[in-house]
Amino acid sequence: MADGDLPKKPALARDVNRIGNSFIFPPAVMDDIHIKSELGRYRMRGFSLFKKIPHWDDLTFLPGTLTRFVIEGYREKCETKTIIGPRAKKPIELDIPVYITGMSFGALSYEAKTALARGATMAGTATCSGEGGMIPDERRYSSKWFYQCIQSRYGFNPNHLVLADGCEFFIGQGCKVGLGGHLMGQKVTDQVAEMRSLPAGIDQRSPARHPDWLGPDDLALKIQEIREATDWQIPIQLKLGASRVYDDVRMAVKCDPDSIYIDGMEGGTGAGPHLATEDTGVPGMAAIRQARKAIDDLGKRGEITLVYAGGIRNGADVAKAIALGADAIAIGHSAMMALNCNKDIPEANYPEEVGAEPGYCYHCHTGRCPVGVATQDPKLRERLDPDAAAERVYNFLHTLTIEAQLFARACGKTYLHSLEPEDLAALTMEASAMAGVPLAGTNHTVGIADYHHL
């Protein structure tokens, strides 16, 4: 630099001549179109929805201060006992309000299924078989176990049905409402295929409709059939994906099950079309409220249990879902994270093995799960130590419970299920409208003239 020259300004990081960027077509959307125009079909993936929707974070608790008094946080009792199907001869009694939802053997490895079963049993709660039939060791390790009667009836066996503590009719799942399950050929090993009576290695796309009944009138008879086959002992649960929740749940109640399970659009999947994951269903906070109203309107509160699942990550989510009206909570996605999903374990090399960094992996459908959870590959499965994994599942379930208790106590409840919508406020207009609770700091519930008289 010669004397007297002005120092040169560094160039701007942005191109000042550029007129703008497309909001509708950002680079990710263009990449997606490029890939699909090569592929000629929808793109598959695991995980749950990626886009932003009104979620549990948009609600907040209104704990006791002077208008309510609080329960001593770490000492006084706060009951968590949860009963599914109180009318059944043998109701399912859980020590905690959270249980492990149905995830198939096939989507998950043998080690993952048994670790979930053992962790749940340690925590005094239930598991569910999922699609694809029972693996005997899962039943052995589960103290409470739902057997799923799913559309495909893969591996459905009356000899296993009579071993169940509850029978769950799978009618839809929140992640991809109205679609059947998927299992890509990479995971259809000969064992999985044999259990499902399928040719090994096919890209399995399950039916979306039950083979032996079509509408609610038939379903009522089908429920009777399962009750006859199980001697009227165990609770029957209907699992619905959240869509027209109020009307669907009214119809479900008319079919006279013991429990209704609503799966919000936040729910996950082992494999599904990306678009179905993004663009079907209703958020949990709206679904719970509508389902609760439908059950109450038909006078079945306390008789038919309402189970909610979808997007539950921590005890605050559990407590919020219970406050909005759920009687029990099921988790799938976060339980898999307790198993190690997306964790950077020393054995795994994410970028090389699945092409994604830990924390960004949604490749369950490829069967190459680097932590041995969502795979059938024996080498990958060795990466999951079932003993340690069971311990983690237990720890996580326990944490969810004490976190939920924390909010119940703060709101002055000695029973976790005493939480009510009145204990909540919404942080956004959308959440207020969907959850039917007032916007924080106001007496205004969006869409409702007088929220005290819902």
Next chain:
Amino acid sequence: MASVSDAELKNMTQEERVTALGMRTEQLTGKSLYLEFDPDATENFTYPWAPDVDFNKRTELDCDGKTTTEVNSSIRALMKEGYGTVVLKNPRGMHSLGVGILSRLNLIVEGSTGYFAVGLIDGPNVRINGRVGWSCGENMMSGTILIEKNAGSTFGAAIRGGDLVCRGSVGSRTGIDQKGGTIIVGGDTGALSGFMMQRGRMVVCGNAGKNLGDSMYDGTIFVGGEIKSLGVDAIEAELTDLDKAWLTRKLTQYGLMPDKGVDHFTKVVAGKMLWNYDNLEPSEKKLIL
């Protein structure tokens, strides 16, 4: 894949690849689902916990004035007492009759039943003298069911084993999601029969409705009469001598053998075009299968 390199896999035969990638049952630590029976054994054809019944011990049960639950629990009680032949009188279109019987039994129903007749069974031999409603023999594991008159829709939905025979005609979606066993229809069948069929055999002596064998994964359908139309990915195949021998044996067994023999049967199988996606993304690339 973690265990073997692509180069190694390329030089292997398909059989070696399957083994190298650990897709064999013995390499997977999960245990077998079923109780194993010794193929040479002549005794012990039942589960050890099944009630010990004597086929020569016969009784009648009048369903009149009873609920389905009462009838079904009476059947169980009679089996515990050792009755091996139970005759149900006056079923009068009752739903869910005789479901969930998981051991040997001769069950004779003198009349017609409603929905889900003898569903979820494993072992019994059932004869129904009348007609049946929807989903008869649903999810049956083994045994035989013989219906003398007509049957409703979704006949033998998701059956996994045994012989399910209807001498008359059946409704639509017969053998939907069939996973094994044999369905035999003496008359005609409705639309979408064999929809998403997975395994087993279905024989229709009369005509078949439209979309026969739609999206079938596997299995075989034999039709004696006209097929209105084949469904997606269902194709005609050659009727072999083995098929003819099997058809002759099965149809003779149930007294449904046509006068003109079995040479006129059309055989329908899966085209296997829907088994896999046409293309895969790089992250989904399969190394085998």
